[in-house]
Amino acid sequence: MTVRNLDAIFQPKSVAVIGASQRPGSIGQMVWQRLIEGGFAGPLWAVNPRHAGELESFDGKPVLADAGDLPEAPTVALICTRPSTWPALVHRLGGMGTRAAIIVGEVRTEEDRADLRHALAAARPHLLRILGPGTLGALTPALNAQLGAAATVARSGGVAWVSQSNALTNAVLRWAGPRGLGFSHAVALGDEADVDVGDVLDYLASDPSTRAILLEVDSIGAARKFMSAARAAARNKPVLALRSGRDDPGDALYTAAFRRAGIVRVDTLDDLLDEIETLGVGRVAASDTATLITSDRGVATLARDAFMKAGDTLARWNDEAHAALETALEAALPRAQAGNPLVLGDTAKAEHFGLALQALASQRSTGTAFVVHAPTHSAPVAEVARTLIENQRFAYRGMLACFFGGVDDTTRDALHAHGIPVHTTPRRLARAFARLVDYRLGRELLMQTPESMPAQGAAAIEAAQGVAHAALAAGRATLEGAEAARLLAAFELQTLESAEQRSAEAVVDVNVEFRDDENFGPVFHFVAPSPDGFSPPLRVYSLPPLNPVLSRDIVEQSPYVRHAAPEPMLEALTGISQVVCEVREIVAMQLTLRVLPHAVMLVAPRLTLAEKRSRFAIVPYPRRLEETLDWHGERLTIRPIRPEDEEMHRAFIDTMTPDDLRLRFFSAVRSFDHTQLARMTQIDYDREMALIATVEGEDGKPRTLGVARAVADPDNETAEFAVAIQSNLKRGGLGRLLLTRMIDYVRSRGTHWLLGEALRENAPMIGLARACGFTVTPTEDPGVVGFRMPLE
The missing domain is CATH 3.40.50.261 (Succinyl-CoA synthetase domains)
Known part of the structure; x- marks a missing residue:
């Protein structure tokens, strides 16, 4: 994964068009024309040996015979020539310092594919990026950079x-x-x-x-x-x-x-x-409900139906909101109906929409404001739009508008300039907002703090792994019956071993398949029949690893969700996920989850083993980095941070003094909310690591003493680190203990450089960096120093 040099494509400073032409209909002509029409202001060169001596310029820009004649390396080159020319062009451009090329031409034959392979090989030593081939191009309108056809x-x-x-x-x-x-x-x-x-x-x-x-x-x-x-x-x-x-x-x-x-x-x-x-x-703030404002009862009914169908996102007003709106509108609009939709009446004028927005402003339960308007003589579109703009500040959750029949370009542009989206029908308005709500809920799922589940003990995991290793050593690639049950039992999963034990009170049997997908790697597939023959059956895919929150998301999609206690199913789904995460020799699994009213049992598990399987699309918790050691008379555990550590991490930050927080975060910090803490504890182990040091507190619960964090860029070229230690433990060696382990971890990933920064006054951090082998360097900010360590 790499974003290296993509800024050359999306933020170009100079452009060369290789194969530029003025022959109508040619690729070179279309690419050149778009650049000229777009008004790109940076240096722009045309390269075409057929025209170099024939014409002095294309549209006032110089025409050169060869890429080697360019006066300087273009940031990006658009290549419009045949595939056989690509390798040499890429090699020459890369040697000049060009950082990206956009290949517009297509690959059609085996010879073309060979030319493409050679072009990619030529680009690699120069770190030159290639977009395409067969691409329409990349556009950055703010820079007038219309790169392509x-x-x-x-x-x-x-x-x-x-x-x-x-x-x-x-x-x-x-x-x-x-x-x-x-x-x-x-x-x-x-x-x-x-x-x-x-x-x-x-x-x-x-x-x-x-x-x-x-x-x-x-x-x-x-x-x-x-x-x-x-x-x-x-x-x-x-x-x-x-x-x-x-x-x-x-x-x-x-x-x-x-x-x-x-x-x-x-x-x-x-x-x-x-x-x-x-x-x-739009500039719509986070909200999952909305209030409709309109002047017509028929429009109100139409809009309400659209919102009900799109996701039932209309806000339920409380009594206070009803009373406040009735009072605010009574004198000006005695025929107004205070409710959701808020119907102003067919005599409403443009200014009454502003009055409604002002009255709603203090009622936070009413959510985002949606103005749905069919033009009337008393409230023309342009006047209503002007009123919305003037009163936009009262829509604290943002505002969206719907004008039946549309608006003229001038009115539309004015609304757009003030961040007010305009739709043509209530249905489109409602569906667009429902997707914003879906995004908010999906993001909350990403940021959710999972319920803590006790990790399997090391001995139990080793026992399960031993079962798989022994089977492979004996030349067997399948585990069934008692052997499969023994492996699964290490993860507290109970298997039904005989027909007599199978309860007649089962709510449903859920078939589970774990397999390798050619694109997404290991995946789960859950299937359950329709409960009544009319409702759709359950057919859900999911990517491991699973935790209780993600398992609940699966369970809530089931038509049987109300027929059995959810906790046993959550434990079973999380358990089978732990099995495949910890026993990497399992490449496939088939079993049935027999769901009882208050329990879940496994039926007929079959495990397929191999020495190696694909990597997970989402990296599981790296348990191999866990370590326990004696430290100043206490048992200290160093391990990667987990999502369920949020409250423990909040308590750790609360132990730090305001000055320590300022030194760590480079500014005054009072507190962190759930979203910020979730980002600290729910990390992508593929590109970030946070190692925490914990000890058992007086209450028997673990508490965090320190954390070392490193975040790699997508290229894995550099990683930036930071260390935070409980205020009363500084200079006790804990920082060095964490940082040396982080250095080893980042080096093991093949990262080239480990970087960091600290305020110049942060003497303890500067001393720690020096002690661990970092070079301390000045930065552009005289109050900040930098740390650098080569890891190769």
Whole structure:
């Protein structure tokens, strides 16, 4: 996974078009024309040996005979020539210092594929990135950088569009322009020979100009990279995805992967287009309910029905809100109906919409404001729109609008300029908001603190692993019956071994399959029949590892959720996940979960073993890093942080003095909320590590004494570290104990450099860094010093 040099594509400073042309209909002509029409302001060169002596310039820009004649290395080169030229061009551009190339041409033959392989090999020594081949290009409208052969010039906006389809990208750009909608970036990925969807997601996750990301994907090749990048992006901003092919047998697995990554899946292209309006224009704060404001009863009924169908997201007003709105509107609008929808009456004027927004402002339970308006003589569209803009500050959860019949371009642009999205029907408005709610709920699932589950003891895990090792040593690749039951029993999973023990009071039998998917690696598949013959059966995929929160998400999708106590099922799902995480020789599993009213038993487990299996798309908890040692007369445990450590981590931070917190976080810090603590404790072990040191407290519960944290960049080129120790334990050696182990861990991952920073006044941290072998260097900030350590 790498974002290295992607800024050359999305933030170019100079551009060369190799194969530029003015021959109508040629790729070189289309690419050149888009750059000129877009108005790119940086250095721009055309390279074409056929025209170099014939014409002095293309549109006032110099035409050169060869890439070697360029006066300097372009940030990015657009290659519009035939495949046989790609290897030499990439080699020359890379040697000059060009950091990225966009190959617009397509690969059609085996010879073309060989040329592409040679071009990729030529790029590698120079770290030159390649987008494509077969790509429409990449657009950054804010910089007037229209790099590629898009059908139209795109406007600037707040949403990024990422697609595997050139045709859909062209269609979306054509659709958005006349509606006054734009993009922070738009990219068609082409064949993804180098830059793929995971790379672009990683870049956009931290791109300040991108408020939301819209994906159109058909398939994902590097699932682990994608999942890691998607989870990082979804923690920062909404990510929505469209994947066609609902009849594809593997489509349900994509649904599970998107859900696990915090991505909201949409059903149609129309839904995705609506989000360009909602997310690219709007500044809607976190809210899962809304209040409708309209002047007409018929419109109110239509809008209410749309919201009920889309997800029942209308706010339930409390008595205080009803009374406050009745009082506020009584004098001005005696015919108004205070409720949700809030119906102002057919005599309402434009200013009455402002009055309603002001009255709702103090009632926080009413959620996001939705103005749905059918134009009337007393309340013309332009006047209502002006009132919404003037009173926008009262909509504390944001505002969305729907004007039947649409609005003129001037009014639309004014609303957009003030962050108010405009939809044409209540249905589109309701569905767009429902997806925002889905994102919020999905993000909460990502940030949720799981209920603590007792970890299996080391002896039990070793016993289970021993069963698998012994079977493989004996040449057996399958465990069934008593052997399988013995392995599973190490994880407190009970197996029914005979027909007589199978209870007649079973609620349902859930078939469980664990297997290797060619894209996503190890996955679970859960299947249960319909409870009544009419309701849909349960068919759910899930990616390990599972914890109780993620297991509950599976259980709540079952039609049997109200027929049995949930806790036994949560324990069973979490248990079988622990089995496959700890016993890596298990490559497949089939069993039945017999769900009883107050228990869950395993029936007929069958385990398939092998020496090696695929890596998980989501890295499980790395138990191998756990260590217990004697330290100053106490038993000290050093281990990776876990999601259930949130409260313990809060208590640890509470022990630190305000000055210690300032030194650690470079500013005054009072406290951390749940979201911030969840980000500290729920980490992606594939790219981040936090090692904590704990001891048993007087109450018998563990407490945290210190933490060392390191976060690697997506390239794994560098990792940044930080250390925090309980205030009264400084200079006791705990910091060095944690930091040396973190150095060893980061080195084991193949990271090249470990970096850090500290305030110049933080003498203990500077001393610790020096003692551990870091070089202390100045930084651009005179009050901050840097630490560097080569790990190779």
